[in-house]
Amino acid sequence: MEFPSKLIEEAVEQFSQFPGIGKKTALRLVLYLLKQEKDQTTRFTEALDNLRQKIRYCVECHNISDTEVCSICTSHRRDRSLICVVEDIHDVLAIENTSQYNGLYHVLGGIISPMNGVGPDELNIQTLVDRIAGKDGEVQEVILALSATMEGDTTSFYITRKVGDKGVKVSTIARGIPFGGELEYTDEITLGRSILTRVNYDLPTS
Numbered sequence: 001m002e003f004p005s006k007l008i009e010e011a012v013e014q015f016s017q018f019p020g021i022g023k024k025t026a027l028r029l030v031l032y033l034l035k036q037e038k039d040q041t042t043r044f045t046e047a048l049d050n051l052r053q054k055i056r057y058c059v060e061c062h063n064i065s066d067t068e069v070c071s072i073c074t075s076h077r078r079d080r081s082l083i084c085v086v087e088d089i090h091d092v093l094a095i096e097n098t099s100q101y102n103g104l105y106h107v108l109g110g111i112i113s114p115m116n117g118v119g120p121d122e123l124n125i126q127t128l129v130d131r132i133a134g135k136d137g138e139v140q141e142v143i144l145a146l147s148a149t150m151e152g153d154t155t156s157f158y159i160t161r162k163v164g165d166k167g168v169k170v171s172t173i174a175r176g177i178p179f180g181g182e183l184e185y186t187d188e189i190t191l192g193r194s195i196l197t198r199v200n201y202d203l204p205t206s
Contacts, residue, residue, distance in 0.1 A: 001027070060131065062107040062124050064089055072105060079103045081140040084195075085128065085159060087111050087147060095145065098192030103143070106131065111146060111155040120158055128159070132166045141169040143198055171198040 001023055003009035008030055015026035033041050057063070058070035065071070072078060072092075082103025086092055092105050108123045120126075132139045142163055146152035160170050173195055 061105045062109060062127070063092055063105055077102070080135075080138055082143060083128070083132070083139055083141070084143040084145050086145050087152070087155075091145060094188075094191060095195065098188045098195065100192035101195050108146075108155070111149075111151045112158060113151045123155075125159060125162060129162050129166070132163055132168055137167065139168055141171060143195070144170065144172040145195070146172075169200065171200050173198050 001012075003012065008027075011030045011033075012023060012026045015021055015029050016023050018026075021029075033044070054066070056065050056068065058065045058068070058073055060069055060073040063070045063072065079102050082101075083106050084095065084101060084103055085106045085108060086095070087108055087110060089107055092107065095101050095105075106124065106128045108125065108128075110118055110123055112118060112120060112123065128142075132142070142159070144156045144159060146156055156172060163170060173191075
């Protein structure tokens with residue numbers, strides 16, 4: 001693709017790095033920005049700069065936050081006896097949109113995947129264990145809301161082994177979500193019902 005300006009080419013290259021954005025779509029976005037008032041594009045770039053410079057991750061649950069501890073963890077309206085364990089921040093947003101869950105969260109930052117070189121030490125699993133142990137019995141149930149994949153099940157098994165002796169109930173969301181499905185793309189009704197109809201997570205007998 002030929003560009004009339006090196007600056008446009010560089011902007012298109014950056015936009016095309018986004019998921020699902022090809023060079024043609026990136027070019028349309030760049031040309032759209034060029035047509036806008038300078039103040040609007042300035043606000044756009046300032047928002048991106050603030051995102052990178054000021055966004056933080058909650059020291060409690062690892063969710064995105066503007067402060068050291070996120071608004072969910074500090075809310076007095078949340079049920080602090082429940083911790084829902086999810087793979088990524090997308091899943092927190094998906095579950096929150098169901099309006100069916102009122103507990104806390106713990107974001108792992110991924111799932112165990114030996115094929116991709118991701119082990120337990122690369123995830124926020126130990127902080128979950130420490131979090132439960134440090135609450136003096138406040139946490140009563142850990143809900144495993146991980147994707148219904150082999151990697152998700154492996155991660156659930158590992159976490160259950162790690163927290164099983166902490167005196168908490170371990171449950172998993174109901175399999176209204178198809179095997180191989182991602183929480184991010186599950187409709188809100190199905191995801192909400194899966195949270196409500198969660199089942200105990202039992203370790204397999206050897």
